[in-house]
Amino acid sequence: MAQPQDTAALLQEILTSVKSLKLDHSQLAETVEAINGRVNILAGVKQSRDGIVHDAAVPSPRIPPMAASPSLQPMTSSPRMIPKGHHSRESVSSIDGFGNGHSQSTSPPPRRTSTAHSKIVITTHPEQADPLPNHWGNGDASKRGPVVVSRSPSTIRRRNAIGAHGGSYSIYYALAVASQQLNTDHKPDYTNTEPAANIGPFPAWGDPKKIVAMDPFGHLAPWLYKDIIRAENVEIRPTIAVTRAHMKVPELEEAVRKGRLVPDGRICINSQGELNVTKFAVEPVWYLPGVAERFGIDEGTLRRSLFECTGGSYPELVTRSDIKLFLPPIGGLTVYCFGDPVKMSDPNVKLALRVHDECNGSDVFGSDICTCRPYLIFGIEEAVKEAQAGGSGVVIYFRKEGRALGEVTKYLVYNARKRGSDKASEYFKRTENIAGVKDMRFQALMPDVLHWLGITKIDRMMSMSDMKHDAIVQQGIPILERVPIPEEMIPEDSRVEIDAKIHAGYFTTGKVMTFEELDQVHGRAWDDVDH
Ligand SMILES: [Zn+2]
Numbered sequence: 001m002a003q004p005q006d007t008a009a010l011l012q013e014i015l016t017s018v019k020s021l022k023l024d025h026s027q028l029a030e031t032v033e034a035i036n037g038r039v040n041i042l043a044g045v046k047q048s049r050d051g052i053v054h055d056a057a058v059p060s061p062r063i064p065p066m067a068a069s070p071s072l073q074p075m076t077s078s079p080r081m082i083p084k085g086h087h088s089r090e091s092v093s094s095i096d097g098f099g100n101g102h103s104q105s106t107s108p109p110p111r112r113t114s115t116a117h118s119k120i121v122i123t124t125h126p127e128q129a130d131p132l133p134n135h136w137g138n139g140d141a142s143k144r145g146p147v148v149v150s151r152s153p154s155t156i157r158r159r160n161a162i163g164a165h166g167g168s169y170s171i172y173y174a175l176a177v178a179s180q181q182l183n184t185d186h187k188p189d190y191t192n193t194e195p196a197a198n199i200g201p202f203p204a205w206g207d208p209k210k211i212v213a214m215d216p217f218g219h220l221a222p223w224l225y226k227d228i229i230r231a232e233n234v235e236i237r238p239t240i241a242v243t244r245a246h247m248k249v250p251e252l253e254e255a256v257r258k259g260r261l262v263p264d265g266r267i268c269i270n271s272q273g274e275l276n277v278t279k280f281a282v283e284p285v286w287y288l289p290g291v292a293e294r295f296g297i298d299e300g301t302l303r304r305s306l307f308e309c310t311g312g313s314y315p316e317l318v319t320r321s322d323i324k325l326f327l328p329p330i331g332g333l334t335v336y337c338f339g340d341p342v343k344m345s346d347p348n349v350k351l352a353l354r355v356h357d358e359c360n361g362s363d364v365f366g367s368d369i370c371t372c373r374p375y376l377i378f379g380i381e382e383a384v385k386e387a388q389a390g391g392s393g394v395v396i397y398f399r400k401e402g403r404a405l406g407e408v409t410k411y412l413v414y415n416a417r418k419r420g421s422d423k424a425s426e427y428f429k430r431t432e433n434i435a436g437v438k439d440m441r442f443q444a445l446m447p448d449v450l451h452w453l454g455i456t457k458i459d460r461m462m463s464m465s466d467m468k469h470d471a472i473v474q475q476g477i478p479i480l481e482r483v484p485i486p487e488e489m490i491p492e493d494s495r496v497e498i499d500a501k502i503h504a505g506y507f508t509t510g511k512v513m514t515f516e517e518l519d520q521v522h523g524r525a526w527d528d529v530d531h
Contacts, residue, residue, distance in 0.1 A: 123315035126322040131160040136287045139206020141217045146225040149327050150235035152184050158234045162316045163327030165237050167283050190222045195242035197278045197341040204451035212290025213445040214282050215239050239283040247275045251377045267387045280335035286326045294444040331399025339387025345454025350391035354379025354462040357400040368491035371498050375485045379462040404440040422523035427500030443471035464506040482507045496523040
């Protein structure tokens with residue numbers, strides 16, 4: 001038993017040590033925070049002290065050694081420092097950062113005073129989370145693991161993907177939450193939402209080189225991973241949905257009337273040209289190392305560019321090198337399949353395919369400045385005929401409006417064309433002058449959906465685009481025949497577009513014009529139009 005004076009001295013000694021430790025710790029924490037702030041500023045993240053108060057209960061984040069080149073930081077260098085059950089900084093944050101939000105925490109919510117603010121998470125680091133494993137490219141769904149992106153309170157620490165569900169519609173989700181019309185705790189009820197057609201599995205589903213831009217198990221996610229959903233209390237959503245429908249297009253009624261299309265009561269149902277179709281809606285899920293490889297760039301460069309060019313919206317692209325998946329805020333695609341979907345992957349029957357990029361003005365509203373709707377209709381008609389002949393017909397519709405430059409840029413280009421001399425010889429230059437490039441559709445990721453559908457060859461490709469052709473062939477899918485749009489389907493005012501494209505190398509079975517001839521192809525000027 002120690003003497004009282006000895007005890008006092010011992011206590012004093014311990015107290016001094018503790019004080020020193022505390023000082024060291026706070027200095028260390030301050031230093032780390034200062035470095036963190038500078039790193040974030042370098043990475044383009046501006047921290048507002050008004051909005052951010054760090055959680056003192058959690059150690060300051062370790063700075064990743066290569067923030068700008070996250071691909072260099074292996075997953076194994078990110079030990080989990082937070083024991084399971086301990087709340088990370090993520091899980092104690094409110095949603096608005098100004099004390100007005102709903103606490104998503106099991107901890108008591110922060111008090112609302114003039115000096116104390118609730119917390120907003122600018123980013124996370126690998127030590128702060130416990131992501132569910134995902135081994136992209138494993139063909140066994142249970143070994144591959146689910147795609148988990150939800151920030152719902154029960155799931156936020158288990159995320160293995162950056163971004164959000166719904167592509168660009170994630171912003172509407174944000175509005176619904178912000179205006180308190182949607183509770184983030186809402187649990188989707190997927191009763192009877194299962195795919196309306198079976199698809200796969202195909203060997204490509206287990207090849208990390210062949211599918212990098214969508215989740216091959218995305219249509220089955222809630223059912224494949226129901227045990228994980230239940231056991232781990234995490235939210236796992238589908239990124240693909242498959243349904244069946246009828247469709248009616250006026251041009252196809254005309255096709256029946258003119259005898260080009262013959263109703264069979266099955267695929268083309270009646271004399272109105274009504275069609276039976278199976279539709280697959282696909283949201284993008286990017287495996288970042290694979291996407292980078294397709295573009296011939298390193299993953300760090302891709303991550304940094306995505307971070308910076310989205311206004312710094314996804315800082316985890318640079319701080320969470322352990323997370324390899326990204327659900328980008330872009331539109332997806334829809335597959336329209338005519339005939340039995342099983343035939344798409346049957347190498348013994350013919351496949352007709354149109355890969356179409358969105359052009360709302362023409363596709364929906366009938367603008368005659370381009371060949372988009374006529375080519376789309378031609379694609380549908382040929383797809384139906386192929387299916388009726390015992391093969392398969394597929395039209396894939398990508399949300400890449402205006403060559404993925406968007407409609408505003410597109411209309412600016414129209415103005416520049418119509419106010420100038422709308423010549424085929426200057427067609428691409430007009431776009432390049434405004435956008436800096438003539439096309440941003442980058443077809444490199446497009447063939448993924450073909451692999452997913454089990455397509456191994458294309459008998460008839462309704463497209464003149466060299467970019468689409470080359471991207472598909474480079475992915476090991478041969479195209480046996482390329483079919484240009486028939487002359488009689490080309491609107492007069494769209495000659496400028498189609499002739500410019502043919503001159504630039506688009507496929508044609510017809511004549512390629514000389515530059516001099518191209519210079520003579522003019523579109524309608526505005527003066528011809530009654531406003
Ligand atoms: Zn168009």
